[in-house]
Amino acid sequence: MPPRLSPTVRQQRLGIELRKMRERVGVTPKNLAATIGTDLPKISQMENGKSGISAERLRIWARTCDCPDGPYLDALLAMTQDRRKYWWDGFRGRxxxxxxxxxxxxxxxxxxxxxxxxxxxxxxxxxxxxxxxxxxxxxxxxxxxxxxxxxxxxxxxxxxxxxxxxxxxxxxxxxxxxxxxxxxxxxxxxxxxxxxxxxxxxxxxxxxxxxxxxxxxxxxxxxxxxxxxxxxxxxxxxxxxxxxxxxxxxxxxxxxxxxxxxxxxxxxxxxxxxxxxxxxxxx
Missing domain, CATH: 3.30.870 (Endonuclease; Chain A)
Structure with missing residues (x-):
């Protein structure tokens, strides 16, 4: 899928948390890209909220960055799985x-x-x-x-x-x-x-x-x-x-x-x- 042109604040927040997780333990984008099976531009897009991340890749990302299972990771997983359209989406562009x-x-x-x-x-x-x-x-x-x-x-x-x-x-x-x-x-x-x-x-x-x-x-x-x-x-x-x-x-x-x-x-x-x-x- 092409990158999102205007990620929502919630999509940006997921990307921010991914970047914080990676930077906290000093994992480089290059190493992370190799671990989850993607390329450097995709890592940048994920961390900017311009591209989504699957639950499977998020779990690998978390393990690579020494982020344990728990409420925080569960909340991030819920954010990756929610792809519904909501009423406010009808106001975007207006x-x-x-x-x-x-x-x-x-x-x-x-x-x-x-x-x-x-x-x-x-x-x-x-x-x-x-x-x-x-x-x-x-x-x-x-x-x-x-x-x-x-x-x-x-x-x-x-x-x-x-x-x-x-x-x-x-x-x-x-x-x-x-x-x-x-x-x-x-x-x-x-x-x-x-x-x-x-x-x-x-x-x-x-x-x-x-x-x-x-x-x-x-x-x-x-x-x-x-x-x-x-x-x-x-x-x-x-x-x-x-x-x-x-x-x-x-x-x-x-x-x-x-x-x-x-x-x-x-x-x-x-x-x-x-x-x-x-x-x-x-x-």
Whole structure:
């Protein structure tokens, strides 16, 4: 098969793990190519996510790199065997691939947690709020706003189709930032209250009264827990689009930020009371 032109973040992640596995023990691409029965260009394509790897070859790769059997290898094997088409694949080519990759990340995560300081997370947005957010996109991005809105609302079906623990830590500024005016904001806050009652959904608030904390300068920090900690992913929003973080040192930093934010946030019931009182301000 020809190399993939645009590998998804998940495909790239498998390649990253293959390269890390090889480099950890100092095996050269040439030696690995000879061991698994391929050539140097193919090894490069596998490590860049541009070419898949069979389960059999992955097991040989792991043995050659002294990677033992266990949960980590099982998770990588599962990634090689999943070749289904998913709903988000229908959006590829219609909008930036990195945005589509967020849905892929969410689907395969064991649990999700997000820290937002400027807006309500996409999985919790009402249609009116989402439309108002997209109205503020730069002109060159606004032309595909209807597709982005459709995609965002489709992502929200994860709570029904593929439910998993989801925690949203929302700074008070994100609850007060008005997208679409006071009526839209009030509707959004009421929707948050309703969602906070759903099993598996944990919505917490960090009020302005809390002193500065690590992570307060992050507009959005999204942590997707993998089947093993080595396969966790963090997605952050940048001005030019989403960025996915896989490096262990960075993951450790973002995990600490999330833990600290959770520790200083109001409890679940206090957060509901806070949101309920704030909704009245927009009446």
């Amino acid at each position: 909008m930036p691939g990195a945005i589509v990759d967020i849905a892929e990340m969410e689907h395969h995560a064991e649990s999700l947690s997000i820290l937002n300081t400027t807006f309500i997370p996409g999985l919790l947005q009402t249609p009116a709020y989402a439309a108002a957010v997209f109205e503020r996109l730069p002109p060159q991005m606004r032309q595909d706003a209807p597709v982005r809105a459709e995609f965002r609302l489709r992502r929200q079906r994860i709570f029904v189709d593929c439910p998993k623990p989801y925690c949203a830590i929302l700074h008070e500024s994100s609850l007060r930032m008005q997208f679409g005016g006071p009526d839209v904001q009030r509707e959004q806050l009421i929707a948050l209250l309703e969602k906070s009652e759903q099993p598996g959904l944990d919505i917490r608030v960090i009020p302005f009264s809390v002193p500065n904390y690590r992570g307060s300068n992050e507009s959005s920090l999204y942590l997707a827990r993998g089947p093993v900690p080595e396969l966790d992913t963090v997605q952050i929003d940048l001005s030019n689009g989403p960025k996915f973080v896989h490096a262990e040192a960075e993951l450790a930093t973002y995990r600490r930020i999330k833990e600290e934010a959770t520790a200083i946030a109001l409890g679940a019931e206090e957060s509901r009371d806070f949101i309920r009182a704030l909704a009245k301000d927009f009446s």
